[in-house]
Each structure stands twice: as structure tokens, then as C-alpha cells.
Amino acid sequence: MRLAIAYDISENRTRTRVYKILEKYGAWKQYSVFELEINEIQKLKLEDEIKSQINKGDRVRIYQLCNRCVRNIRDLGDKNPERKSNVV
DSSP states (O other): OEEEEEEEOOSHHHHHHHHHHHHHHEEEEETTEEEEEOOHHHHHHHHHHHHTTOOTTOEEEEEEEOHHHHHTOOOOSSOOOOOOOSOO
8 A cells, every 4th residue: 555644743853763664664755754655564563653652742644545646646846855765
């Protein structure tokens, strides 16, 4: 399944920890946005890892993207960051 994950975390240490968790699973797309191609078991593990790191007031939003949605993704402006990715 393809996911888009956005986060709003104010504390630098927590934000860095969440970033590193997400980096294990997928591609960094914008400052606080990742895209992942993972299975259901990985999704559950990811959610548990994130929940264990965030604090009150932090927000993490997970969007599951259907195949039609993925086909219609368009990038405008600068290229995506050059990072390792499991997203094909």
C-alpha cells in the first residue's frame, strides 16, 4: 500500500526521531512529508514506533493512497530531495 505521511512536531529531538523512523520505511518528499510503499504489518509497526516517540500536541497524519491517486501525483517546482528510498 502507498502512504503519504505528514507530521507537525515542534520539538527538534522528537521531530528528528520521527524523521529517522519514517526514513527507514520510505522517501522524504518535503520538509514534513514522506511517501512509503509498505505492507499492512509494516504499517502497524510504523504506527507503534511513531506513537512511542511523539508527545502531547504533536500531530502525525497518515493518508492511504489508492492506485488512481498515485497515478495522478504531480510534482511542481524543485526536484524531490535526493535521498535513499524504497518507493519505486
